[in-house]
Each structure stands twice: as structure tokens, then as C-alpha cells.
Amino acid sequence: xxxxPFRSIRGVLWIVGVILFPAPIALGHADLAVTSIVRNVxxxxxxxxxxxxxxxxxxxxxxxxxxxGTAGGNPLDRSRQETVSTTCQFPLDMTEGKYFIxxxxxxxxxxxxxxDTGYDGALVWVGPFSDxxxxxxxxxxxxxxxxxxxxxxxxxxxxxxxxxxxxxxHYYVSLDTTVTTRDPCIGSESLAALAPGEQRACGITCQLxxxxxxGKCYIxxxxxxxxxxxxxxxxxxxxxxxxxxxxxSDNGMSFPYLGPSTAVEGFxxxxxxxxxxxxxxxxxxxxxxxxxxxxxxSARTGILGNSQKIALEISIKxxxxxxxxxxxxxxxxxxxxxxxxxxxxxxxEWSGEHDWEQFAFSVQPGTHTFTWTYGKNxxxxxxxxxxxxxxxxxxxx
Numbered sequence: 015x016x017x018x019p020f021r022s023i024r025g026v027l028w029i030v031g032v033i034l035f036p037a038p039i040a041l042g043h044a045d046l047a048v049t050s051i052v053r054n055v056x057x058x059x060x061x062x063x064x065x066x067x068x069x070x071x072x073x074x075x076x077x078x079x080x081x082x083g084t085a086g087g088n089p090l091d092r093s094r095q096e097t098v099s100t101t102c103q104f105p106l107d108m109t110e111g112k113y114f115i116x117x118x119x120x121x122x123x124x125x126x127x128x129x130d131t132g133y134d135g136a137l138v139w140v141g142p143f144s145d146x147x148x149x150x151x152x153x154x155x156x157x158x159x160x161x162x163x164x165x166x167x168x169x170x171x172x173x174x175x176x177x178x179x180x181x182x183x184h185y186y187v188s189l190d191t192t193v194t195t196r197d198p199c200i201g202s203e204s205l206a207a208l209a210p211g212e213q214r215a216c217g218i219t220c221q222l223x224x225x226x227x228x229g230k231c232y233i234x235x236x237x238x239x240x241x242x243x244x245x246x247x248x249x250x251x252x253x254x255x256x257x258x259x260x261x262x263s264d265n266g267m268s269f270p271y272l273g274p275s276t277a278v279e280g281f282x283x284x285x286x287x288x289x290x291x292x293x294x295x296x297x298x299x300x301x302x303x304x305x306x307x308x309x310x311x312s313a314r315t316g317i318l319g320n321s322q323k324i325a326l327e328i329s330i331k332x333x334x335x336x337x338x339x340x341x342x343x344x345x346x347x348x349x350x351x352x353x354x355x356x357x358x359x360x361x362x363e364w365s366g367e368h369d370w371e372q373f374a375f376s377v378q379p380g381t382h383t384f385t386w387t388y389g390k391n392x393x394x395x396x397x398x399x400x401x402x403x404x405x406x407x408x409x410x411x
Contacts, residue, residue: 045084046102050117050132052087053095061306063121067102069113069140073133073287076116103262110141112243139243146181148250149213152231158187158256161224166201167217168235168250172208174242180207181239185220187290189227193234193251198223198290200233222258223290224277227329227381230255239298247341279406281311289408292327299326307340307370307404314402315352315388323389326403334379335409343368344397345388352401355385367397377409 016306048067054060066087070079082102087296090096102115149169158164172178182204186197201220208214220233234251242248279289281301287291293299296350297316306312315324330337343352347366354362361375388401 025303032407046082046104046115046138047099048102048117049097049099050085051095051097051144052090052119053329054090054092055093055129058092060092061122062145063087063119065098065100066118066120067100068116069104069108069138070116071111071113071332073114073116073131074117076114076131076133079113079116080105082115085295091359092242104140108140112137114138119340122272130281141409142175144172144176144178144208144210144239144241145244145247146178146208146239146242147171147173147247148183148235148237151233151235151250151252152255153252153254153255156256158222158226158231158258160222160226160228160258162222164200164218164222164233164256165217166220166233166235166252167215169213169215170205170208173247174211174244176241178208179239179241181205181237181242183216184236184238185218186234187222187226188234189230189233189249191232191234191251191253193232193236193249195236195360196293197234198226198286198292200287212232221287224288226258226290227331228258228289229257230258237324239390241400277408277410280309280404281313282309284311287311289328292329293325294327295323295325296323299323299324302402307342307401307402309404312342312402312404315400318388318390318399319391320394323387325385325387327383327385329381329383330408330410331381332377332379332409334377336376337384337406337408338374339373339406340370340404341368341386342370342402344400346391346394346399349391349394350396350399351390353386355383355387357383358385364401372405 050065064084067082068076068079070076082104083100085098085100087096087098101328114133115138119130149171152167154165168183182202184202185200186193187200188197200222201218202219203216205216230256232251234249239250285301295398297318299313300316301311302314303311318324343364345352345365346365351363351365353360356375362373386403
């Protein structure tokens with residue numbers, strides 16, 4: 015039967031085993047499981063083929079990188095694909111750094127070399143490294159009070175082979191055990207470097223948001239360290255749920271919060287700590303003294319690139335009255351839009367130049383999600399390229 019060339023590696027390489035989103039590879043622990051998918055996109059059957067694997071600083075220069083191993087495959091009928099798995103080995107004399115894992119397929123008679131390569135888009139860190147891991151998080155047992163304090167302890171260990179840089183432990187409160195940096199941050203502490211194998215117990219008294227949702231909540235910790243290449247163990251959570259209640263104060267005495275009132279967010283804490291704000295986008299809002307309706311601060315959209323979007327969100331148990339807020343807008347007219355949403359529905363939208371103005375929207379009793387978003391189109395910025403909000407009045411229970 016006439017043979018046609020094998021044509022391509024379909025897509026990219028899928029890395030399994032040692033590499034996880036990706037985890038670092040230590041020299042001296044140099045085995046790497048690699049899985050690739052190859053497909054014959056020609057019109058005729060192919061012959062047998064081979065795949066060479068490389069670690070390269072750039073996919074475009076893969077063959078000048080470090081060769082990690084090879085694998086072979088059987089002839090492929092047209093339009094058929096095959097999964098090839100093998101174990102590659104990192105040379106011990108590799109220069110430490112970040113590498114792409116690449117593959118190049120070879121088949122006798124292949125007339126189209128333009129699609130014979132592929133790579134995993136995630137970089138692999140090779141060499142000795144520090145690796146900080148959250149070993150445990152322990153928040154004080156009992157009931158959490160909105161606006162109150164809670165003692166949180168954590169244990170961090172350097173499970174890597176090199177001394178770490180100094181690091182920061184950030185503590186968060188979440189409605190579930192999936193704690194992320196988009197949850198409200200309730201405190202942080204900066205700590206000195208850890209030697210390989212060293213662990214440190216630490217703890218601080220954290221400040222809970224004043225207007226937190228009632229019900230179950232969880233306390234977690236996330237590490238940030240510039241020399242840590244492995245994000246997979248940077249987060250930990252206390253798996254025991256805490257019960258959040260809201261309080262009000264009267265002549266120095268605290269009581270359970272029972273009746274409706276209005277809570278005002280003017281960002282006068284100079285941050286987002288007074289309420290349980292959520293930052294659902296990678297780019298975050300900021301609190302600024304530069305432009306405000308009244309008081310010392312307001313909230314401003316962060317700096318966006320073209321085609322990016324930013325959001326600020328909060329869930330509040332409302333008593334059925336109106337939510338009121340002041341806004342100011344300075345954007346590209348008709349294209350870069352600032353929106354206010356209730357439970358995902360757009361209530362109002364602005365673009366262009368608009369000075370401070372108050373808006374009010376009625377809500378039914380119950381829990382509602384309020385979102386302020388700013389989205390840019392693919393080109394051009396006008397005005398301050400920003401929006402501000404201030405003096406938000408929440409109708410809370």
C-alpha cells in the first residue's frame with residue numbers, strides 16, 4: 015500500500031506525573047513522564063514514526079536545547095491519532111532555569127515539516143529550588159462575629175532544596191473550603207526566609223469584615239514568595255467551619271443583629287476590609303484618596319489593558335429597601351463601559367465623562383449580589399480610563 019507522510023503533533027503535549035501545572039523538577043530527581051498525541055492529517059496511511067523530546071528555553075529553538083529522550087509509534091491510518099507515553103530523563107548537567115517541554119516527530123517521507131512539533135505551554139522549573147508549603151491552618155474555634163477578630167495560626171515548611179526568600183502569609187475568609195485570593199483578606203504577616211527542611215509556626219489576630227454574610231465560613235492561608243516556583247502547596251485551609259453572625263453595638267454592649275438598617279461603605283478604612291468584598295477578576299479595584307465623593311477615600315477601577323475587564327462584587331442580605339451609591343466615570347464614549355449589576359442583571363451602564371452622581375435601585379428581601387464592572391474594547395483609551403464608586407448604602411438585615 016502506498017504510504018503518505020505523517021503530518022503533525024496535534025495541539026500541544028499533555029504533561030502528566032511529575033509535572034502538575036507545572037511542578038518544579040529537581041536535578042537528581044530527573045524522571046519526567048510525558049504524554050503526546052499524534053495524528054495523521056494526510057490523505058494516505060503513514061509509516062512508523064519517532065518522537066524526540068527536548069527541554070528548551072524557547073519552543074522555536076527546541077533542537078538546540080537539552081534532549082530528554084525518544085519514543086516510537088506504529089504506522090497510522092489517515093485521520094487516525096495515537097497517544098504515546100514515555101519517561102524522559104533530565105541531564106544532571108542542565109543549567110537551572112525555566113524550560114518548555116517540546117517534541118518533534120519524524121516520519122520517512124513527511125513533506126510538511128511545518129506541523130511536526132509541539133510543546134506544553136507551561137514552563138518547567140529545573141534545578142535546586144525553595145518550595146514553601148502550608149502544612150496546617152488553625153483558626154480559633156467558636157462563633158465568628160462580623161467586624162470582630164479571630165486568632166489564626168499556621169505552619170509553613172520549606173520542602174525544597176534551597177533557602178527561600180522572605181515570604182508573606184495572607185489569611186482569607188471564604189464561604190467554602192476553596193480559598194483563593196479573590197476572597198476577603200483578613201490579615202497578613204511578613205516572615206523571614208526558611209532553610210531547606212525548616213518549618214515555622216506563626217499566627218496573628220485577624221480582622222473579620224464588618225458586614226460578612228451570616229452562616230458557615232472557612233479560614234485559609236495563602237503564601238506569596240518570589241523564589242517559590244511551585245504554587246500547588248501554597249494554600250491551606252482550616253477544614254472546620256466557623257459560624258458567622260452579625261452584631262450591632264449599643265453603648266459599648268454588643269448584641270445579635272436582629273433588625274433592618276442601612277450600612278454605608280465609604281472605603282474610609284483605606285481598603286476593602288469593612289465589608290466582605292469579592293474581586294472576581296485578576297485585575298483588582300483599588301482604594302484611592304485622589305478622587306472621592308466625600309470623606310478621604312473612594313474605590314477606583316484598576317489599570318486595564320485593551321479587551322480586559324474588572325469587577326468588584328459583594329453579596330448582602332437585604333431588607334427590601336433601595337441600594338444607593340455615588341459613581342463617577344471617565345472613559346471612551348460608547349466603547350469602554352462601566353456597569354452596575356444586581357444578581358447578574360445589568361441595571362445601568364455608563365461611558366464617556368460623568369461627574370459624581372447618586373443612583374438608587376430597589377431590591378426585594380433576601381440575599382442579593384451587587385457587582386460593579388468596567389470593560390474595555392480592543393483599542394483606544396480616553397479620559398482617565400477609570401470609574402469610581404463611593405458612599406454605598408446597603409439595605410441590610
